[in-house]
Amino acid sequence: MTSRPSDIIVVGAGVVGCAVAYELARRGVSVEIIDDRPVGMGATQASAGVLAPYIEAPADGPLLNLTARSLDLFDDFVARVSAESGTLVPYRRTGTLDVAVDDAGLRALRAQAEALARRGVPALMLDAAAARTEEPHLGDGIIGGLLIDAHGFVGASDLTRALVTAARRHGAQLVEQSRVRRITHLHDELIVDTDRGSLTADAAVLAAGSWCGEIEIGGLSPRVPVRPIRGQLLSIAWTGTPLRRVTWSHRCYVVPWDDGTVLVGATVEDAGFDERTTVAGVRDLLDAACEILPHAWTAGFRGARVGLRPSTSDHLPIIGASSIVPNLMYATGHYRNGVLLAPLTAQLVADALLDGHVDPMLAAVSPSRFGEL
Numbered sequence: 001m002t003s004r005p006s007d008i009i010v011v012g013a014g015v016v017g018c019a020v021a022y023e024l025a026r027r028g029v030s031v032e033i034i035d036d037r038p039v040g041m042g043a044t045q046a047s048a049g050v051l052a053p054y055i056e057a058p059a060d061g062p063l064l065n066l067t068a069r070s071l072d073l074f075d076d077f078v079a080r081v082s083a084e085s086g087t088l089v090p091y092r093r094t095g096t097l098d099v100a101v102d103d104a105g106l107r108a109l110r111a112q113a114e115a116l117a118r119r120g121v122p123a124l125m126l127d128a129a130a131a132r133t134e135e136p137h138l139g140d141g142i143i144g145g146l147l148i149d150a151h152g153f154v155g156a157s158d159l160t161r162a163l164v165t166a167a168r169r170h171g172a173q174l175v176e177q178s179r180v181r182r183i184t185h186l187h188d189e190l191i192v193d194t195d196r197g198s199l200t201a202d203a204a205v206l207a208a209g210s211w212c213g214e215i216e217i218g219g220l221s222p223r224v225p226v227r228p229i230r231g232q233l234l235s236i237a238w239t240g241t242p243l244r245r246v247t248w249s250h251r252c253y254v255v256p257w258d259d260g261t262v263l264v265g266a267t268v269e270d271a272g273f274d275e276r277t278t279v280a281g282v283r284d285l286l287d288a289a290c291e292i293l294p295h296a297w298t299a300g301f302r303g304a305r306v307g308l309r310p311s312t313s314d315h316l317p318i319i320g321a322s323s324i325v326p327n328l329m330y331a332t333g334h335y336r337n338g339v340l341l342a343p344l345t346a347q348l349v350a351d352a353l354l355d356g357h358v359d360p361m362l363a364a365v366s367p368s369r370f371g372e373l
């Protein structure tokens with residue numbers, strides 16, 4: 001980066017792109033967000049918004065460090081985005097109850113509790129009776145659980161829309177129905193070619209999730225190494241006493257909203273760009289939810305949705321500067337953690353692009369681990 005960019009194109013209007021756009025706009029940059037889909041209609045549309053680093057990234061390593069750090073930003077992030085957008089983003093930090101149905105599962109939870117204790121993260125191991133006291137809806141097959149108070153959930157679609165509203169209030173513009181095909185560089189300018197014409201800017205951030213892999217970079221054939229992993233998510237209408245918090249098993253997670261909506265996620269399927277919901281996906285998720293919470297059999301069925309998570313071969317995101325196109329940064333490959341990592345990604349990208357500050361945590365997620373990118 002030669003000088004501080006004053007106009008930046010963000011490719012992708014999912015939660016990561018919108019968080020980056022918001023952060024750049026609030027720091028005084030002129031921002032355009034481009035997507036061919038409406039806001040939040042990629043992977044974000046099928047996110048249950050669970051914020052659970054100590055389940056999603058249990059082993060010590062870069063993913064745990066990144067997700068735990070991002071979780072710590074959430075209280076302030078949601079409060080600020082709610083205030084600056086004028087919308088109340090639904091957000092709860094009611095914890096998770098991760099349950100076991102067999103001895104192997106129980107051993108895994110115990111090992112996780114010990115790892116969390118070493119890290120200083122409060123987590124409570126429960127026997128079957130104590131787990132049922134915490135969540136009276138648990139089925140008879142539950143033999144224990146792990147309660148992690150720090151976890152929570154956020155309305156992913158509401159958050160994404162609020163980010164766009166707040167970004168617009170800081171002057172950002174949303175360019176819809178434009179599919180980006182190519183990003184190149186000429187002299188001091190970045191050129192972003194779309195199927196509706198070309199745009200130029202000082203810099204760009206590629207945050208198009210699974211679709212990043214279809215965009216030409218620097219005149220070379222598409223090369224961002226992300227692949228779509230389908231996630232199906234169910235919405236059911238709970239009846240009677242509400243669930244107390246996110247309940248998690250090795251087969252699903254169940255997220256209770258205040259209005260009685262309960263989300264059940266998610267399948268993990270290598271199905272290319274196929275965005276259909278399937279009978280098998282719906283059946284598997286219903287079975288999984290009813291195994292741990294049998295009362296779910298009485299719920300109304302509202303529907304199913306699909307998102308394509310952008311996955312990388314090491315399941316770490318790709319965040320950092322391109323080595324091919326100057327002033328292009330990647331913010332993609334967030335796989336199962338786009339919502340959770342959105343505030344931290346936005347902060348790290350803005351620090352790098354605007355202040356030249358490359359956070360040490362970016363070393364592990366650098367695009368350079370995939371060669372010339």
Ligand code: GLY
Nearest residue numbers: 231265266336337
């Ligand atoms: N973060 C949960 C999922 O991707 O299913």
